[in-house]
Amino acid sequence: MNTRKSFWCILIVMLMASFSIASVAQTVNNSLNSALTIPHSAWELHQSDPDLARRGTAVAFDHSRQVVVMFGGEHNGPIYNETWEFDGTDWQQITTNHAPPARFWHGLAYDSERQVVVLFGGYDDQNPFNDTWEYDGQEWQQVTTAQAPSARYGFGMTYDSCRQKTILFSGSETAGTWEYDGQNWQEIDTAVSPDIRNLTAMVFDSIRCRAVLFGGGQWGLGLDDTWEYDGSNWVHIETANGPLARWAHALAYDPIRQKTVLFGGYGPEYPIGTPLDDTWEYDGTDWLETSPTGSPSAREQHVMVYDGNTEKILLFGGFGNGETWLYGRASDRYFVFLPTVFR
Numbered sequence: 001m002n003t004r005k006s007f008w009c010i011l012i013v014m015l016m017a018s019f020s021i022a023s024v025a026q027t028v029n030n031s032l033n034s035a036l037t038i039p040h041s042a043w044e045l046h047q048s049d050p051d052l053a054r055r056g057t058a059v060a061f062d063h064s065r066q067v068v069v070m071f072g073g074e075h076n077g078p079i080y081n082e083t084w085e086f087d088g089t090d091w092q093q094i095t096t097n098h099a100p101p102a103r104f105w106h107g108l109a110y111d112s113e114r115q116v117v118v119l120f121g122g123y124d125d126q127n128p129f130n131d132t133w134e135y136d137g138q139e140w141q142q143v144t145t146a147q148a149p150s151a152r153y154g155f156g157m158t159y160d161s162c163r164q165k166t167i168l169f170s171g172s173e174t175a176g177t178w179e180y181d182g183q184n185w186q187e188i189d190t191a192v193s194p195d196i197r198n199l200t201a202m203v204f205d206s207i208r209c210r211a212v213l214f215g216g217g218q219w220g221l222g223l224d225d226t227w228e229y230d231g232s233n234w235v236h237i238e239t240a241n242g243p244l245a246r247w248a249h250a251l252a253y254d255p256i257r258q259k260t261v262l263f264g265g266y267g268p269e270y271p272i273g274t275p276l277d278d279t280w281e282y283d284g285t286d287w288l289e290t291s292p293t294g295s296p297s298a299r300e301q302h303v304m305v306y307d308g309n310t311e312k313i314l315l316f317g318g319f320g321n322g323e324t325w326l327y328g329r330a331s332d333r334y335f336v337f338l339p340t341v342f343r
Helices: 001-035
Strands: 037-048 058-062 068-069 083-084 091-094 107-111 117-125 128-135 140-143 156-160 164-168 178-182 186-189 201-205 210-217 221-229 236-237 249-254 261-266 272-282 287-289 303-307 314-317 323-333
Touching: 037 272, 058 117, 058 303, 068 107, 068 117, 068 303, 107 164, 117 164, 156 210, 164 201, 164 210, 201 249, 201 261, 210 249, 210 261, 210 303, 249 314
Parallel strands: 058 107, 107 156, 156 201, 249 303
Antiparallel strands: 037 323, 058 068, 068 083, 083 091, 107 117, 117 128, 128 140, 156 164, 164 178, 178 186, 201 210, 210 221, 221 236, 249 261, 261 272, 272 287, 303 314, 314 323
């Protein structure tokens, strides 16, 4: 009798152990599947249109209408005053009754408070501009202001969504930090300021409420410095790592990953150098060069902006180029298969 009881007890224990091992194995397997989903950065060529090729254009993302707005640019001689919009899938030319004169190396920024795209300055291959225009998605309207920055091109321009101001810095070897509130431009006197520079790039970090500026060209030199502006003063950010000195590069801020992304440009000398094809990310403390799968070819005078439709950074154009690229996070998922006895 004791032998039979012992047998059944041993059998029950073995069955329970088997179920426990299978349960644990399944949990481990699921955990491994999750743990081995490895995110990485990736560039993806969205489309290429040689007829749309241009350099020195400018873009801004219209949050209210969920489109990227592009104006102007130059390609092999012709200078454009065309308005284009990208809806996350394709580019479409927009016909308006009025438009700014043709130009390149100008600035665009989206004023989310007033829901208009702001344009300033630029160059028509003969003279620089200092005019201000606004686009509401249907029409362009020139804005007359009591004061304005001097005529210039190649400056940095972005919208400060924390203070509802468009910020402009330097350009074409012209100094100064300016702000536009929708009615007038005002020059800001700061205790500290970056050096004068041309063909620089600037974006707004909406999480930290800071404008981020990197690089540009200055009197025979390419610059590799990082600066931040908080609405009252500029701060030079010393980083352990950073991109090579360059100009005619592009920046865009990814609010989902909270990173400023840089691609390409021309460097390290100014105004001579070599087109670059590297990708960097800045988190507010340091720069990190990424190794994305796929990548645009080396280029300069392209533009970048965060596209809320695709939730990726859009890169367009460059010297002699009509490509549209998207940059963001992708994931490679690796599966671990356990032996049958554990399943």
